[in-house]
Amino acid sequence: MNQHQKIAQCFSPAAFIHDSEENYLAIESLIREQEIGGLTFFHSRHSAAANFEKRAEVLDVSGTLEKMIALINRYQAISKIPLLISIDGEYGLAMRIEKTPQYPFAITLGAIDENSAELIEEVGYRMGLDMKAAGVHLNLAPCSDVNTNPDNPVIGYRSFGTDPQKVANLSLAIYQGMKRAGIGACLKHFPGHGDTQTDSHLGLPVIQKTKEELEKEELLPFQFGIDQGVDMIMVGHLAAPALSEGKEIASSISREIITDLLKTEMGFKGIVISDALNMKAVADLFPEPGQLEWEAFNAGNDILCFSDHVKEGIEKIAEHASDEEIDAVFEKIWKLKEKLGVFDFKELELPTFDWERHAELQTKLANEYVSVVCGRIDSEELKRLAREWKLAHQSFFGEAKTTFSTILNNKYASDLSEISIDEAEKVIISLFVPSHKPLNQFGMDEKVLAEIKNLAQATSCMLVHFGNPLALKHLGNLTDFEAVICGFQSFEEAQEVACNFF
Structure with a gap:
């Protein structure tokens, strides 16, 4: 293989499942002409965070899984070297595929105390x-x-x-669970995106902490993972001047942060993957196509995710990088493909x-x-x-009839939502x-x-909160409620378990 072909193995541009035929053909030409190494699948351009304000067309978004399987088969069939297929699925395929x-x-899994590591590894395994x-x-x-x-606009749930060692x-x-299932995974977003106030899809977040502070908090989970043999880390688009000689530069294009800190000082020997290169924290910095890709490669990234300028990026890297650098990165990616069974591709059938079994695990977790x-x-x-018609139930933001309300009504043998709030002695509030x-x-x-706040102050209320617990702060003083149950999410299993408290 020549150097252009080796460099192309670093590229994993975005492939949108719901897209136009014209765009599907554009991906095919990247595979045929540029010989890219992989594709990162997203639901649609509209749902890819960095693009959401640009799209106007309405696409048919039904049959997402069927379409993705068909596209993977279509793209793999024309690629000389099988493609490394990746997806950003933090809570499973469902993050991208209905x-x-x-x-x-x-955040929900983080609330588990007993046997948490064992249960969470099982989640990673099933997901994988x-x-x-x-x-x-x-x-x-x-x-x-x-x-x-807590005001972080992009991490949160x-x-x-909040505890570095727990994280x-x-x-x-969850990483080890996915690995056990035979797929790759990566810790992200190095050096740590938790204490930021800007969404890196839209601008450059800056963490103003000393290196010592960063080591105790942000860097700790990554160092722990490295010490335990993690073999892939994604670098985020956030600046940490204490780690980059005082410069407010995105970590994803900082040689000081990737090569000097992550690889040399922290001892990471695995594969470094960039966060999406179309995100505005970096995409708007380099108007010349291909320059950003070179900056990311030169900083120490091995896989370039979501590049909008593949051809120009390959050319820039070929122009500036040494043969030794190109060969070293190519060998890493080739070994990764071997390890993940990429070269054994067989045409996929709809899974x-x-x-x-999934419901059983969900109940166990809930x-x-x-x-x-x-x-x-x-x-x-x-x-x-309830027997005296003095117990009411009121739901907010949910459907008219929910699993929670149905079980509750069966439990008390009456429709609690029909009992007047004014006449009730106690009110169960379910908040979706x-x-x-x-x-x-x-x-x-x-x-x-x-x-809701007024109701809690006027009547004896019990709040059942199905959602991100960080939203509880908007409900006033929680001691105004007789009790607060956190269900975390509106899964049917979570609603069923919440009913057990009544």
Whole structure:
């Protein structure tokens, strides 16, 4: 292979499942003409965060899994060297593909105390099996970011928590589970995206901490993973001037951070993958096509993810990099492909999922993370009030009928939602938080939040919160509620387990 072909193995541009035929053909030409090494699959251009404001066309987004399987078969069939297929699926294929198994968010798994590492490794394993069945070799997950800034617009629910060692243990557990399933995984977003206030899809976040502070918090999970033999790390688009000689430069294009710190000082010998190179934290810095790709390669990245300028990037790297550098990176990627079975590609068939087994795992997990955050619940008293028509249930932001309301009504042999709030002695409030992201109070309307707060102050209320626990801060003083149950997510299994407290 010549140097251009070797460099091309570093590139993993975005492939959108729901796209136009014209764009499918453009991917085919990248495979045929540039001989790229891999593809990173996304649902659609509209859902790829860095592109969301640009798209106007409406596409048919049904049959996502079927379309992805067909596209992988189509693209693999024309590639001289089998493609490394990756996806960003932090909570499973479902992060990108509807009607596939969804697993709990990292913040939810972080709430598990008993046997957490063992259970979370099992989540990684199941997630990995799903991906392997769908032709995916590499999952660009998990997040090893420590969520120390509660207002972080981009990490939040994606982090296992605020304690660096806990994040280190759990991200390693889910990584090892995926590895056990035979797919690749990577810790991200080095050197740590947790304490930032800017979304790197839209601008450059800067962490103003000393190196000592970063080592105790942000860097700890990565160093722990390196010491445990993790073989892939994704570098994020965030600046940490203490690590880059005072410069406010994105880590993803900083030689000081990738080569000097990560590889030399921290001893990482594996593969470094860049975060998406179309993200505005770096994409707008280099107007000349291909320059960003060279900067990322020169900084020490081995795989360049989501490059918008593949041809020019290959040319720039060929122009500036030494043969030794190119060969070293190429050998790493070739070995990765061998290890993940990329060269054994056989035409894929549509996978089927064991939904019963998935539900069993979800119930097992929900029994561990659904919990009473504060207060207490007297179920005998609630039964008496229900018999006297003095127990009401009011749901906010959820469907008219939910698994929670159905089980609750069966339990108390009456439709609690029909009992007047004014006449009730106690009210069960079920809150289905509309968004897991912090924008606009997690999608919760101010008037509705005010209504819930007023209700809690006027009547004895129990709150069942199905959503990101970080959203609880918008509900006023939690001691205004007689009890607060955190269900974390609106999974049916979480709703069923929450009913057990009543």
